[in-house]
Amino acid sequence: MSGDLLNQPFSAHQPPAPLRPSGCPGLLRIVQAKDGGICRIKLAGGAISADQADAVAAGAEHFSAGEIEATNRGNLQIRGIGSEQAGLIQMLLASGLGPRDAAGDDVRNLMLSPTAGVDPLMLFDTRPLAAQVLESLETTPRLHELSAKFAVQMDGGEGLAMLEHHHDVWLSPLRLDDEIWLAFGLAGCPADDSPLGAVPLAQGHELVLAVLNRFLDLARPEQTRMRHLLLEQSPTDVVAGLGLEVRADSSVLQWRRKTTTGGNYLGSYPQQQAGMSAVGGAAPLGRLSPGMLRGAASLARTWGDGTLRVTPWQSLLLPNIAQCQVDTVLSELAQLGLLCSADEKLARLVACTGSDGCAKAQADTKGDARLLATLLASGAPASVHLSACPRSCALAHAAPATLLAQSPGHYDLYLRDAGRPGFGSLRARNLTLKEAGALLDARSRSTLDD
Structure with a gap:
C-alpha cells in the first residue's frame, strides 16, 4: 500500500470511474444494502495477518453493526456500516489492507488454495507467482479497466483447493517431461473443463498478463466477463492472439485436474512441513463476530505463525500449528463459536444474507438455515444451499441441494444435475422448512454429498 494513499483525505481515495462500472463493494467503495453499507476487503490469496484481523474486528465494532462475513472467494467484508465511512477506510488502510493504487482496488481478484505453500500434495508454491500477478493488477493502469467481477484462479495442485468456482481465467499445474507447466x-x-493449452511455469506471469490484455483488446465495455466475450470469439482465437508459445498437444488437451476427496477445511489438515498442521473452523453461515475474528487472531499469534487464511468455504484456517497443539487450538476455536467438525449440521448449510440485509431477498435465509438445522435428523446432511433469490450470492457453484426461496419460510428444492444449468433439477415446489427437512433426510447421503 502506498504511503501517499494513506495520507490522502478520504475523497482522494475514490478511484476514477472504471470503463466497466460495477456495483460490487470494495475497500474504498462502500456500497449500500438494506442493512447499511458493505465494505469488501480483498485479501492477497486469502491471507491476513493477526494484526490486520484485529483491525477488521475493531473496524466492525466501531463503524458498523459488528457483522463480518467470510466470502466464497476467500475475502472478508464488513456489513451494516453507518455514515462514518472515512474512519473505517482510514483504519483498514493503516493496517495495510488497501491496494498499492486506489484505482487497483477493484481488480485484486485472485483466488489461491488456502493451503498454498504448505499443502503436502502441491506441485509448486503459488504465492510468489500470485504476488507478481497482484502487483501487476494493482499498478498497471490498463488492467484497471477490468470489471470488479473479473477473477483469476491459480491452483498449485493442492489437496485442499476449491476447484468448482468458475473464474474468467484459471491455471493449474501438470508435469510434462519432468517439468512443471501451467x-x-x-x-x-x-474441476469441469479441459485446458486450452499450457506454458512453462516460468511464463505464468507473462501468460496471465497476455490473457488479460487480450481480453481488453477484444471485449466491448458491456462485456464484463470472459464468458461474454466467448459468445462472440472462439477460445482458440483468444489463445492464438496471446503472443506466446502455447503447448496444445494431446498430453495437454487430454489432461484433467485430479480432485481429492480427503481435503477437509474443518478440523486438522496435515502440512507438507513435518510435525505441522493447519487448523480450521467455519464461520456459522458465513458470519463472524468481532470476538470470533479477534480470538482466532490471538490463537494464530500464540500457536501459529501469526497469520490466518480465509477459505472459499467461508471458514478460517490457521497454518503452521505444531501437531501437539492442534487439539488445544481446535478446542479454543470451538469455544469462540466456530464450527470445527463436518458432523455439525450447521457446518453443511450455506445461506445468503437474506431479507434482513437484502432488498431482493424473498426470505430470511440465515434464520431459516438455523431452523432447518434443528429439523434435520442427527448426522450432518450433505451440503445444502439456501438462496433468497435466483442470484445465488452465497455460493459460486451448484450445491448438491439448493432451497430457492419463493416467499417467507417457503422454498423450491433443486438437486444438482450436471446436465442442467443453474441449481440443477427441480424436485419439489413451495416447501415449508419442515417439509424440506423431511425430504432432505429421505435422500441418501451418497446422493447429496459433495
Whole structure:
C-alpha cells in the first residue's frame, strides 16, 4: 500500500470511474444494502495477518453493526456500516489492507488454495507467482479497466483447493517431461473443463498478463466477463492472439485436474512441513463476530505463525500449528463459536444474507438455515444451499441441494444435475422448512454429498 494513499483525505481515495462500472463493494467503495453499507476487503490469496484481523474486528465494532462475513472467494467484508465511512477506510488502510493504487482496488481478484505453500500434495508454491500477478493488477493502469467481477484462479495442485468456482481465467499445474507447466482455461474451472493449452511455469506471469490484455483488446465495455466475450470469439482465437508459445498437444488437451476427496477445511489438515498442521473452523453461515475474528487472531499469534487464511468455504484456517497443539487450538476455536467438525449440521448449510440485509431477498435465509438445522435428523446432511433469490450470492457453484426461496419460510428444492444449468433439477415446489427437512433426510447421503 502506498504511503501517499494513506495520507490522502478520504475523497482522494475514490478511484476514477472504471470503463466497466460495477456495483460490487470494495475497500474504498462502500456500497449500500438494506442493512447499511458493505465494505469488501480483498485479501492477497486469502491471507491476513493477526494484526490486520484485529483491525477488521475493531473496524466492525466501531463503524458498523459488528457483522463480518467470510466470502466464497476467500475475502472478508464488513456489513451494516453507518455514515462514518472515512474512519473505517482510514483504519483498514493503516493496517495495510488497501491496494498499492486506489484505482487497483477493484481488480485484486485472485483466488489461491488456502493451503498454498504448505499443502503436502502441491506441485509448486503459488504465492510468489500470485504476488507478481497482484502487483501487476494493482499498478498497471490498463488492467484497471477490468470489471470488479473479473477473477483469476491459480491452483498449485493442492489437496485442499476449491476447484468448482468458475473464474474468467484459471491455471493449474501438470508435469510434462519432468517439468512443471501451467495448464489454463477461460470462463470455467479446473474441476469441469479441459485446458486450452499450457506454458512453462516460468511464463505464468507473462501468460496471465497476455490473457488479460487480450481480453481488453477484444471485449466491448458491456462485456464484463470472459464468458461474454466467448459468445462472440472462439477460445482458440483468444489463445492464438496471446503472443506466446502455447503447448496444445494431446498430453495437454487430454489432461484433467485430479480432485481429492480427503481435503477437509474443518478440523486438522496435515502440512507438507513435518510435525505441522493447519487448523480450521467455519464461520456459522458465513458470519463472524468481532470476538470470533479477534480470538482466532490471538490463537494464530500464540500457536501459529501469526497469520490466518480465509477459505472459499467461508471458514478460517490457521497454518503452521505444531501437531501437539492442534487439539488445544481446535478446542479454543470451538469455544469462540466456530464450527470445527463436518458432523455439525450447521457446518453443511450455506445461506445468503437474506431479507434482513437484502432488498431482493424473498426470505430470511440465515434464520431459516438455523431452523432447518434443528429439523434435520442427527448426522450432518450433505451440503445444502439456501438462496433468497435466483442470484445465488452465497455460493459460486451448484450445491448438491439448493432451497430457492419463493416467499417467507417457503422454498423450491433443486438437486444438482450436471446436465442442467443453474441449481440443477427441480424436485419439489413451495416447501415449508419442515417439509424440506423431511425430504432432505429421505435422500441418501451418497446422493447429496459433495
